[in-house]
């Protein structure tokens with residue numbers, strides 16, 4: 143495990159209230175450490191400590207946890223007996239998740255003690271005159287986990303091993319329409335994805351946490367995106383800016399594009415003009431607040447643009463260190479997608495392209511990037527021969543053996559249960575026109591679904607950056623793919639393929655619009671209900 147699951151560093155506010163709910167005392171710490179501790183009587187507490195103040199211990203009994211904004215590093219814990227609430231903010235989200243998970247598991251697994259027995263114990267302890275000792279709670283053990291699952295009636299199989307039982311799957315004939323129930327605190331915690339970093343990934347991870355300027359690369363499937371998410375969730379949200387060179391990549395890491403953050407347009411303007419552009423209040427404030435800049439798909443960032451934003455960072459932050467002292471965490475594979483430079487857009491020959499095409503060729507790269515790592519272990523594929531072949535293809539080595547093997551795959555079955563094999567295209571427009579023509583060939587009536595965007599002002603941006611289209615045309619028999627994880631244990635995951643097999647009867651006049659989709663996952667079918675709300 144990468145975090146200590148019984149400690150978290152964050153900002154902490156504690157507010158005590160009277161019987162009427164009026165605030166009577168408040169403690170505010172911008173930098174605090176929360177630790178789970180036990181006393182001699184095995185009662186559990188959250189200890190809130192800082193470097194300068196005396197620790198405050200809050201007893202973990204009769205609590206309510208609000209964790210809706212946990213992904214932003216925020217949560218609150220109401221201590222009903224102590225009549226106070228602990229507000230947590232700026233916590234590394236991954237760390238906060240593990241901390242709250244530990245609280246939950248330790249509390250749920252605790253055997254209820256008869257109050258009379260407890261009273262006796264407390265009395266005996268007080269009379270003994272021995273000062274109360276506190277010790278840090280031990281990490282979650284398998285026994286803790288099993289005991290909690292048993293108490294909650296959760297099956298032993300973890301959600302990370304999707305093996306749905308037949309009778310628990312929804313039948314296609316089942317027409318009872320229900321919106322997914324909100325996740326309960328318990329199941330949400332117990333079902334979290336818990337894949338751990340391997341040794342090479344952990345080295346990069348530790349280097350990032352130590353504040354080094356890091357670049358990490360690796361072939362497809364070595365876990366670059368996986369790592370990036372782990373890194374983002376391990377850093378305090380305040381001052382951490384996650385961006386990517388493309389909208390889609392930015393969307394996947396929950397960030398914005400580098401261009402939107404940097405605020406200098408396409409970087410073609412003179413340096414003086416770039417300084418002016420970046421001096422606009424919102425942009426300059428973002429640059430000044432940034433302590434760690436994470437850039438995904440760095441291979442697509444143009445070398446000259448990289449030099450420009452480095453100069454802008456120094457100028458705006460009035461700091462002569464590379465990137466104005468911002469920690470850089472860069473990730474990408476230069477053997478995948480190159481930058482889209484103007485000369486290439488205009489179909490000019492490569493030889494006339496600008497000299498600093500890749501950002502690793504820029505001066506700023508040499509001055510700022512201290513540690514470079516290459517991830518070598520491929521996690522996406524298990525077939526070693528296939529991985530070897532992909533690694534050779536990556537560097538343009540297509541030998542006779544590879545050619546023979548690839549050609550041999552042409553006789554493989556490319557349709558399974560009505561679901562066609564994916565056809566890869568180098569350009570989105572090509573993929574769109576193939577999809578369009580396949581949809582037109584289907585004889586069934588088409589149904590059109592329009593996105594209901596709550597923020598009308600962002601529709602254009604959403605349409606360009608979100609993989610789901612604003613207007614979706616479907617027909618019975620259409621090939622479809624899920625774009626987000628809906629129900630992992632039922633195989634309804636991002637990328638799951640299927641075909642539309644029906645629409646809900648109330649369409650188009652009814653309130654709910656539903657389509658059913660059968661998906662192919664280990665030769666099993668299941669349905670998905672899709673609502674327009």
Ligand SMILES: Nc1ncnc2c1ncn2[C@@H]1O[C@H](COP(=O)(O)OP(=O)(O)OP(=O)(O)O)[C@@H](O)[C@H]1O
Nearest residue numbers: 337338339340361362363364365366367368521522
């Ligand atoms: N340490 C790990 N343990 C288990 N699974 C892992 C680990 N690292 C990565 N994976 C899984 O391997 C798969 C590929 O990872 P990921 O998509 O992050 O690779 P990538 O290097 O970003 O690939 P690409 O260059 O194609 O974008 C994912 O399903 C990810 O969850």
